Amino acid sequence: MAPPFAAELGTEDLEVSLAVDSHARRRTMPWLWFFRDYCGVIPHVLEPESPTESRNGNVLLTDSFHADAVASLVVVQTEGDTRAHTFRVRDKHPVTYPLAPGSTIPFWGVVRALDNNHLRPLLVDADGATVMGCVSGPRPRVVLGFDPITALWEDAQRDTSASAAGINANWVYVLLRSFIWSSPLSLWKGLWPNDVPPLIYSVDVEAAVTYFDRDKRVCVWAAGRPRARHRQDTKLEESLRTSVRRLRTHAIIGTFHLDLNSVTDEADVRALRDDTDEHDIAFHAPAIGTHQDWKVLVEDPRETLVALRDGKKALESWVQRPVRGFRYPAWHRLSSTHDLVAEVGLGYDSSTFAHSPFLTIPYRLVHSAAERPLALWEFPCVAIDGAVNAGPLRLRGLRTRIRNIRRAVAFLESCADNQTMVVICDHDMALGAAVGHRHGTWRLNDRGLRTILRTVEREAAAQRLRPTRGSDFLAWWEASRKASFRVVPESHEGLGLSKVGVIWQEAV
Missing domain, CATH: 3.40.50 (Rossmann fold)
Known part of the structure; x- marks a missing residue:
């Protein structure tokens, strides 16, 4: 386009x-x-x-x-x-x-x-x-x-x-x-396709890494509760389908940032490939263990490059399509890590928080050791953990959660009013979890999630925001950034005019 x-x-x-x-x-x-x-x-x-x-x-x-x-x-x-x-x-x-x-x-x-x-x-x-x-x-x-x-x-x-x-x-x-x-x-x-700002509803898919018991084949919360329902809610296959179902109910397209350590068997791979046709798959973490292991890995640039390259290749082989987006595990990086993200061919990162007043526009990342721009764009995001995570205790923090829900709604409405892009960061510990389950510090705040999903649906119906895949928006953005104007002065009937043409060319 x-x-x-x-x-x-x-x-x-x-x-x-x-x-x-x-x-x-x-x-x-x-x-x-x-x-x-x-x-x-x-x-x-x-x-x-x-x-x-x-x-x-x-x-x-x-x-x-x-x-x-x-x-x-x-x-x-x-x-x-x-x-x-x-x-x-x-x-x-x-x-x-x-x-x-x-x-x-x-x-x-x-x-x-x-x-x-x-x-x-x-x-x-x-x-x-x-x-x-x-x-x-x-x-x-x-x-x-x-x-x-x-x-x-x-x-x-x-x-x-x-x-x-x-x-x-x-x-x-x-x-x-x-x-x-x-x-x-x-x-x-x-700035936006058809002048409607994109809304990228991104989901970090990582619940199975910590909250799924691979030996007992149940979520860690249900392991000690024989009567618990939805006993596999944190298994990738189940959490992904629950997330997709909840998004589909509100006509929202998701971008799922996958932690490869979440994949436990072939059923998980099939769910990634078959259940996300309407949605997008992005990269979150290579198969190296936990987020703490990532913090150790990034200290070695050579090993980090290998892990990123192998992880991207494996993920693309599973989903049978290009993977262009990335988010750092635990938001952690060194100043030079984005050089490696660009080197493996990922096109955008979404590991930086957007700040009020949220006049958010993608910006280009720059090589850490040289005055050289990269073919890597930053899509600043807003995490909604405080609105969708109720925490382990039902009453503690209730007023804070209500304020966080209101802030999330105000953020969405502000971006729609200002016509600037939205990147939401959700987690499958909330979007993909069963109601009532507690996984570590996570417990789904069903009210908060439904309020946010309905707000997104309402703004999309009013054509003030457009839910889209991260990779689709990146493709449009990259194409438009490669374009340049050619201005040729002309004279017509004594008037000084400028003829403007568009040149499509490869650019960084």
């Missing part, structure tokens, strides 16, 4: 020029790939040595804010302490849409306050100082006292943890709007 594209009307050149201040850090690579991936153009870099008359780029990377800068988008790259910030939306504006005044957005990096009375404040820091502002008029301009695109690039390179790696992921959306609003003429790629 060809991606949608969009253009704003104007009278100036469609090409993007990236001017670099002589004292700036010259971190141009993140910006080159930002425009390539999201706008389909490769900017011309105007170095400090370029003639002055040719340095009026529409994007300026600088070490200090110049009040007389003519660029549409001015980004201050500064040195200082890298730390967490929470910015508050000062006013309603197209650049910060759909964020309401008073709402917040996090940033991790270095910030310089913008001391300029000519700027209209858009975002302010905890002290009330302007960190992002704009100028309206014939030459609109957006100015940032920080560089979120470079910060996200560095996060995607370090990939330190599930919580920290995606703090800056909201900024792709904001910077796209900033560039489009401030540029006289701009092109950008569509």
